[in-house]
Amino acid sequence: MYEKQTSVLNCPCKEFPPMMNPAPIMTAYQEARRRTGRPSPAQPGILRRFFTKTPVSPAPENILPILIAVGEDSPLEGFQWLEGETPEEHRQRLLAQPVEDGGALLARMAARNREYAAENGWEWPGQEVLGPMEGGEAIDRFLGISDFHGKTIPLVLAEIPVKHPWEVFAHVPFGGWNECPCNEEQMAISKYWYEKYRAVPAVITRDVLEYDLPTPVGREAAMELALEQYAFCPDIVDQGCASVGYLADSLAKSTKWYFWWD
Secondary structure, X not given: OHHHHHHHXXXXXXXXXXXXXXXXXXXXXXXXXXXXXXXXXOOOOHHHHHHOOOOOOOOOOOEEEEEEEOHHHOHHHHHHHOOOOOHHHHHHHHHHOOOOOHHHHHHHHHHHHHHHHHHOOOOOOOHHHHOOOOOOOOOOOXXXXXXXXXXXXXXXXXXXXXXXXXXXXXXXXXXXXXXXOOHHHHHHHHHHHHHHHOOEEEEEOOXXXXXXXXXXXXXXXXXXXXXXXXXXXXXXXXXXXXXXXXXXXXXXXXXXEEEEOO
């Protein structure tokens, strides 16, 4: 199954069957980040490479390691819904077009939510949803790679050739259904968050997207970021942590970002 799904990626993929201990998966991911010149913050000494002016030898290739679900929950099944173009044509079309301003896009998403709320007689986000910036838990592991019983889902670690991390959404179809932003919007927002926080896409399943960061955002930036993430993915608050303040407190402690769309 996974060979057929991943064949469209045209890149090395390592399969990981379901397992109770995700350690082998994380070890392989961190090693791939280190080897390809996009190191994971979980590795000692990495932050110095990100934030000092010491020259770092360039990677031999521009590659982004990413964990992708395979099987029935794979986002790669989205290629079957392409109309009038092959996966490669789809990829080249997305890579050739300008990337939108992700910050402006998030602002429009927030404005759209406020307008919808006003039309229906409520405030967005209301005070009960904002809440105090407290109670958040640190997220330092990928949540979307495991099921409700703690077993990992079928995955591949794909080493996708990209010049920039946000270009992964030209290679992996994700979004464009319900309230989940489409591939072009995912690229724009990922570019914005990478340039601002060095967040890189790390996990993609059928309905989950996770990012990896070198260090948590500062508390002074966390509330603004939480409001952006609420506009981007309302379900993480409305069907998850219940308040933007809780999310902000969590972001100030976390090196992983989790998004899920119903």
